[in-house]
Amino acid sequence: MSTTLITGGTVVSATGRTQADVLVDGETIVALIQPGAIPFGPIAPDRTIDATGKYVVPGGVDAHTHMEMPFGGTFASDTFETGTRAAAWGGTTTIVDFVVQYPEQNVLDQYHLWHEKAAGNCAIDYGFHQILSDVQDSSLTAMDELISEGVTSFKLFMAYKGVFLSDDGQILRAFQKGSENGAMMMMHAENGAVIDVLVQQAIAAGKTTPYWHGITRPWQAEEEATHRAIMLADLTGAPLYVVHVSAKQAVEQIATARDRGLNVFGETCPQYLYLSLEEQLAAVSERWGTLEGAKWVCSTPLRSRAEGHQNAMWQSLRTNDIQMVSTDHCPFCMKDQKELGRNDFSKIPNGIGSVENRLDLMYQGVVTGEITLERWVEITSTTPARMFGMYGKKGVIAPGADADIVVYDPSGHTSIGMGPGRTAHHMNMDYSAWEGFEIDGHVDLVMSRGAVVVDDSGYVGRKGHGQYVARGLSQYLS
Template sequence: MSNLDLVIRGGEVVTASDRAHADVAVRNGKIVAVGIDLPRGKEEIDATGLLVMPGGIDSHVHLDQPSGDGAIMADGFETGTRSAIVGGNTTVIPFALQARGSSLRDAVAEYHAKADGQSYCDYGFHMILTDPTPSVLGQELPALVAKGYTSVKVFMTYDDMVLNDRELLEVFDAAGECGALVMVHCEGYDAIRYMTEKLEKADKIAPYYHAVSRPESVEREAAHRAISHAELTGVPIMIVHVSGREAMEQIRWARNRGLKIMGETCTQYISLTADDLKGLNMDDSGSKYVCSPPPRDPESWAAIWSGIQTGVFQTFSSDHCPFYFEGEYGKTSPKARTGFRWVPNGIPGVAVRMPLLWSEGVEKGRISANEFVALTSSNHARIYGLGNKGSIAPGYDADITLWDHKRKVTITQSLMEHGSDYTPWEGVEVTGWPAMTILRGRVVMRDGEVLETKAMGAFLPRELSSEARRMHGGPVAA
């Protein structure tokens, strides 16, 4: 009897660096061989006509995260990770949010309790740091980084999360001491407050004015300030969910100067515009698209593609932040109807990240299939310390997506499997769709049907990021 648990035959293997017709053999959840005419396995999958790619890694998702003003997030770990595997993802990294006045260690423990036994795919945690006390920075942060929570996110806006410049510098410095990678939400807090109050006084409160209150200038200014802080402290940072040209060019400027600045962009910034927030005659339907930074315009799409093609952006994420549209806690709640300030801020998107990037990128000749793999999987694994993920090669976890690159699909809410009651991409046609998702050698999704249990996913302690290793002179994963 064969000692191979699974052999995937007849497909075209695509990694970040190579593309070739080959079979893939799996044993004990690991890839053990990639080649031609491999021995038979206990289970065989015919991948003829499909691409065999590393499972997607979405390193920016929000699940079961407390929100201010009475809003309730639509996805916990069960529905959020179910949607992830339907979209071809095998790993997600959500956020453990430290509430002000509380312990960072307690926040991580709380999120473990939420996730334990509830995840369909593997997962890690970033930490959101909102209260950088001396004990948090000097004791809790280094201890948690040593245990595999190797990235921390900070915010330059939002009443309950914003850090001032002194606090940002202290966080950057503390992260540098212990090797953590800092992710930064770059939008200027005071400028947004000023614009919001000005618009409200003019009775411009429809969802569309959310975008007006957060123009590119507030993202550009904050990005430049974050880059300056990173330069001063000498630490690598990842500027997340970049929406358009102005912030993108700040990152390009920094990278050209040799600074350790990385960039992430997201699905909404190549496919949605601020005009979507207008809805029908400025009605509440525009609130479906409220997120921050807001979508911009087609000219910004072009700028984002330029950033993707020239290496300004290393990762392409969903920033999946799901809320309900209808109901007491949704985007059309009585409070939300009083003005854009109160509309729950975020959109669902983990299931459409890979199809939209393939359709708009590879199918339209903007990027190669290899670049697609790097942007959706391999770079996430490298940057965020997931050494066994992100490639099709012996020794890697058998996290594999079989990709039907010719399949045309019209996106509908019924395909999403998430907890939210809508998708912002309803009716959009894409070319390219996951036919099968395989997690550690087990088929967890086939043709949109979830086959495994919600306890399949495992928590992943992570190594230091590649950039942090370079800064500290340690070995860097290839």
């Protein structure tokens, strides 16, 4: 096996930073050594990477993606090939994608289908969560079987009637099984029945532009559903992970539950830290007109900046009331996909593409003083790995870990978008949700299990390099 020595950099972990050289043998980190020490005696490493003046951090772990997801009569525009390649460009070296199960579909059949989609196509490593819609006896049996396959987390929905929604009785049964077998139970927490009525009323009143997507999914629907999910978790003893938290009131419910000692966790996404309902309202372009706001239609929706949700989300990351940042990467093109809702916002496929931008966007929070450098590593890599049973191999630069490493240049610059003077993104989308964002930092080099997949020449990885990660139980519970 070949050896690589990364020299001169500052190794950053969730707990601190140190000047150290990193020695990689094959796919594995074997040592952190004193800068300038010669670990080989007279034998030089096969390759030396100069990281002087740069940060050396563990590869990003994005624990919430939807590659090739069927939704709203179409499919997410990124395949496992294009989506994982884009992730690599942005310094993410592991994703955890969601296996989709619609009512009447067999859970295990869908799991095997997702393996067929991903195997041999991914540029980086990948794992799976399992979505459960109609919870039947067979679903509960499948949960036990999937845990033995390394799928140790299961997502349910309180919204999308007839598509994903599970009633409280079904959620209760799934949570009881999660309490029994140690699975992490994940929840899309929005009151779907309330949302459905508000959507119908808005459409009937002629309020059809993308802005109304957020208005008809109010924070009260998110807070109520978050509270209900917490109560069901408390009743059953199941651990609960609330996905894509966007409302400050939902954070308060999670914080209260954690203060009571419950195993309740939450994630947020970059869009809830940076984007707002007001900007969506103002979005009109020559090309797309009032449909421009469809770029930012996602669920949970963007929230009002005037109400202080964005500042509250940053604060929740500082206080650890929210533990990590994922993307909920579910990209759709404007042409032929988002434009399905040109005259009816309820027909716009819900999703934003961010898998390539997450590390950069969160690093900008370091630059502006919202989070520390160590917290950046923690919320984008270390905590996701711990939360979903991968830590030790993923999420850390330490002997024995996979050599998933990012060399990040704080003196570099990244202009996000597709316009003039910008480097077009590599996600399979015809627009950028982050057009015009400027990042005071740059991903210079990315290693996935010891193989350089991105360097100063561009993408040098390959389709099929990524391997399936069979995950253990959450390391926050063991």
